[in-house]
Amino acid sequence: MGRRMWIKHFIAFLALALGAVSLPTQAAPPPLSIYGQLPIIEAMALSPSGDHVAIVGMAKGERRLLVFDKRLKLIKAIAITRTKLRGLAWAGDQAVLVTYSNTVGLTGFTTKKAEVTSVIVVPMDGGKLWRVFANRPGITGGVTGSYGVIQRGGHWFGYFGGITRMANVAGVLEPDLFEVDLQSQDVREVARRSPHPGHDIDWLIDNQGAVGAWSELIRDSGDWTIRNAERRVLATGSNDLGQFHLVGFSPDGAAVIYAVRDKTGVSDKKGGQDRWFSVPLAGGTPQPYLDDTQIISYFEDHGHRLLGVISNEVNGDGHFFDARNDQIYKNIQKLSRGKRMNLLDYSDSFTQLAVTTEGSGDPVSWWLIDMQSGSARSLGTSYDLADTDVGPMRMVPYTAADGQKMEGVLTLPPTAFLAGRDVKALPAVVLVHGGPAAHDVAGFDWMAQAFASRGYAVFQPNFRGSTGYGTAFELAGHGQWGRKMQTDISDGLAELVRQGTVDPGRVCIVGASYGGYAALAGVSLQQGIYRCAVSYAGISDLKRYVYFDKAENSQYDPLLTRELIAEIGAGHDLNDHDLQAVSPISAIDKVRVPILLIHGSDDTVVDYAQSRNMAEALRKAGKQVEFVSLPGEDHWLSNSDTRAAMLQAEVDFVLKYNPADTGK
Numbered sequence: 001m002g003r004r005m006w007i008k009h010f011i012a013f014l015a016l017a018l019g020a021v022s023l024p025t026q027a028a029p030p031p032l033s034i035y036g037q038l039p040i041i042e043a044m045a046l047s048p049s050g051d052h053v054a055i056v057g058m059a060k061g062e063r064r065l066l067v068f069d070k071r072l073k074l075i076k077a078i079a080i081t082r083t084k085l086r087g088l089a090w091a092g093d094q095a096v097l098v099t100y101s102n103t104v105g106l107t108g109f110t111t112k113k114a115e116v117t118s119v120i121v122v123p124m125d126g127g128k129l130w131r132v133f134a135n136r137p138g139i140t141g142g143v144t145g146s147y148g149v150i151q152r153g154g155h156w157f158g159y160f161g162g163i164t165r166m167a168n169v170a171g172v173l174e175p176d177l178f179e180v181d182l183q184s185q186d187v188r189e190v191a192r193r194s195p196h197p198g199h200d201i202d203w204l205i206d207n208q209g210a211v212g213a214w215s216e217l218i219r220d221s222g223d224w225t226i227r228n229a230e231r232r233v234l235a236t237g238s239n240d241l242g243q244f245h246l247v248g249f250s251p252d253g254a255a256v257i258y259a260v261r262d263k264t265g266v267s268d269k270k271g272g273q274d275r276w277f278s279v280p281l282a283g284g285t286p287q288p289y290l291d292d293t294q295i296i297s298y299f300e301d302h303g304h305r306l307l308g309v310i311s312n313e314v315n316g317d318g319h320f321f322d323a324r325n326d327q328i329y330k331n332i333q334k335l336s337r338g339k340r341m342n343l344l345d346y347s348d349s350f351t352q353l354a355v356t357t358e359g360s361g362d363p364v365s366w367w368l369i370d371m372q373s374g375s376a377r378s379l380g381t382s383y384d385l386a387d388t389d390v391g392p393m394r395m396v397p398y399t400a401a402d403g404q405k406m407e408g409v410l411t412l413p414p415t416a417f418l419a420g421r422d423v424k425a426l427p428a429v430v431l432v433h434g435g436p437a438a439h440d441v442a443g444f445d446w447m448a449q450a451f452a453s454r455g456y457a458v459f460q461p462n463f464r465g466s467t468g469y470g471t472a473f474e475l476a477g478h479g480q481w482g483r484k485m486q487t488d489i490s491d492g493l494a495e496l497v498r499q500g501t502v503d504p505g506r507v508c509i510v511g512a513s514y515g516g517y518a519a520l521a522g523v524s525l526q527q528g529i530y531r532c533a534v535s536y537a538g539i540s541d542l543k544r545y546v547y548f549d550k551a552e553n554s555q556y557d558p559l560l561t562r563e564l565i566a567e568i569g570a571g572h573d574l575n576d577h578d579l580q581a582v583s584p585i586s587a588i589d590k591v592r593v594p595i596l597l598i599h600g601s602d603d604t605v606v607d608y609a610q611s612r613n614m615a616e617a618l619r620k621a622g623k624q625v626e627f628v629s630l631p632g633e634d635h636w637l638s639n640s641d642t643r644a645a646m647l648q649a650e651v652d653f654v655l656k657y658n659p660a661d662t663g664k
Contacts, residue, residue, distance in 0.1 A: 029417060030389055032651055035450035036644030038063065039382035041366050043088040044354045045096070048302070050347030052124070053354065053368060054096045055379065056085055063640075065098060065122065070352070072368070072377065078122065078129070084638040086117060091149045091156035091182045096122040099146065103602035103634055115604045115634065116142040119160065121182055132180055133162055136187050140164070144175035149182070150209045150302050156182045159190065159205045177203050177211070202246050204256065207303025213256040213281065215246050219559035226258060226279070234279045235286045241566060242559045247276065248304040250289075251321050255280045257289055257306060261471060274471055293319075294470050301348070318343065325350045328371060340443045358443040360394075361387035383446065388415045391452035393442045398495035400464070400488050404476070408461035408492045409440045410501070411448045417455060426457040427506035427660050430493055430522075430530070433460060434513030436477060436485065436567075439468035450647055451510075455660035457502055463488035479569025481517070481542070482525050482582030489518060490529050505531075508658045510650060512536040513606060513635065520584035520614070523593050532657040534596045534650045537606045537635055540585040540614035542568055544607065588617050594624035596653040598646050600633030626653065 041057035055066045059077065067076040080098070087099035098120045103113050119132040133139045145161035161175030177191040191211050194201050198219045206212035210229060217224045222240040227233055234256065237244065243261035250257060255278045278289040290309065299307040299320070308320035317333070320326040328350060333341050339359035346353045351371040358364045364382035369375070391414040397407045412423055429451045433440050440460035448458040462468065463485050465477020477485050496502040509530045511519040516538015523533040539545045546564045569578060580586045595618060599611035615627035628649045633642040
């Protein structure tokens with residue numbers, strides 16, 4: 001078959017596969033448990049050959065790791081009911097690597113709990129599962145960083161950071177680098193940590209399993225250095241906020257690529273971005289790399305050679321350096337027919353691809369694409385919803401009060417709920433993302449869809465400080481917590497009111513982490529905009545957050561403290577009154593509406609006391625407040641039962657204080 005005819009047949013097949021058949025419309029909205037429980041499919045990974053695919057998801061009422069061959073014949077199923085999944089990858093066709101974490105208690109540290117990461121190796125030859133470093137009692141604290149896998153001499157090796165017990169006794173919590181034979185379980189030390197406390201080492205492993213390049217960052221000063229395998233200095237610089245990192249090797253493997261953020265966020269050529277540079281491994285002068293492209297993420301091979309990039313825009317296009325691979329990627333993107341497409345994984349030959357699509361009418365569909373046969377196989381969806389139960393979503397551009405251009409995601413009630421009614425003057429939920437260095441896209445968001453299913457318009461603003469729009473836009477949020485970042489949110493709401501979509505008298509604000517802070521600030525630092533507020537794991541006391549939660553986390557960290565103070569906006573002094581001025585707990589007297597606080601007891605990112613203390617202060621002041629504690633839950637809502645309980649609590653609260661339309 002000729003190439004053009006093959007492409008024509010493939011396009012026809014894929015277009016048919018992506019055009020899912022609509023399910024019957026339900027008379028009532030789906031149960032909240034459908035949105036609140038962990039997704040039916042959570043993760044997917046392809047083996048390098050493309051002959052196997054691993055999936056984590058629900059099967060026969062149980063959460064499992066499922067392994068299929070390329071014909072989708074099931075060859076292994078393992079229950080992982082309570083595992084907090086953090087990653088899924090292959091070591092050849094030899095083994096699946098499952099990265100997970102547990103919350104553990106600590107002694108001798110200011111913080112009482114920490115999230116410890118581990119890696120389980122699942123052999124495909126029928127052997128027993130085993131944990132990386134399990135046979136090395138001298139290494140403690142699980143896996144501290146994964147640096148890739150490579151094949152050498154018929155074996156696959158993994159590279160992991162591990163903290164030795166001797167280092168731990170000495171109070172040094174930086175890892176050494178180890179090579180682990182993923183068949184024999186043998187462990188070999190590859191590189192040592194810095195002997196100097198407060199010096200961070202990062203390594204790049206090449207396709208032969210050697211350290212091809214490494215960097216050192218001094219946290220006290222922000223000075224950094226890159227060296228090659230022979231310890232020759234390749235590049236140096238300084239960034240007082242530590243915004244520097246190794247990216248990988250050039251496509252030909254002859255140079256190392258790294259990224260540096262300008263201190264002011266303003267580059268020589270355009271309005272602010274992380275600058276990428278390339279320097280030969282043999283030595284030479286660093287040169288700008290892809291200087292005409294803003295980059296949000298990138299693709300690499302097993303030896304960390306760069307294969308392609310995704311531009312730093314919320315809906316940015318991807319680009320692969322190999323012309324054939326680039327054409328395949330663009331064809332798949334086009335055939336997604338306006339839905340958001342995410343490339344999850346790919347075989348070494350780039351003939352098998354794992355992708356998801358999501359968007360209006362699509363509750364995250366998982367696809368296995370075989371370019372050789374021209375097939376696209378649906379593996380299911382993340383949520384058991386009819387297409388008519390997925391609320392339509394779109395980006396809404398708007399202008400903040402000071403003229404800054406931005407946008408947000410608007411999700412409307414699904415067609416099954418609206419039943420032909422006009423989309424006018426709807427009750428609304430403003431749902432604020434965490435980070436704040438993050439952003440929302442016009443894709444399926446389980447929490448937004450849950451509120452939309454109950455009749456709310458849901459608005460997710462990408463305020464200044466968000467990622468996805470270039471570094472200048474992100475850095476514009478520095479110093480604006482509780483200030484312009486907060487009014488950016490309400491300015492977006494005002495635009496929806498102006499358009500007639502939202503009823504200004506029926507709006508609540510909801511968020512998690514930084515979004516939880518914004519929810520609390522929206523009814524304390526601001527007044528008269530929202531009827532209620534819901535904060536999950538939100539920050540109420542910024543001085544406590546900067547000083548106690550961060551600066552005293554085992555030892556004073558000058559780099560992290562400088563970064564937080566610059567981000568929040570408090571000069572250079574932890575006692576700066578500005579921290580109090582933008583702390584919701586300092587504005588309790590201004591609160592006039594009900595507040596719901598929810599927090600996981602195992603949160604290691606935002607101190608549980610942030611919500612507990614806020615609840616106590618609100619009660620003492622005679623304010624309307626409810627506090628829901630989630631036992632055993634972490635910052636990321638990793639457990640299905642408590643995640644569902646959290647969603648039920650917040651939706652019930654919003655329905656109580658900001659009733660939605662009945663749809664009748």
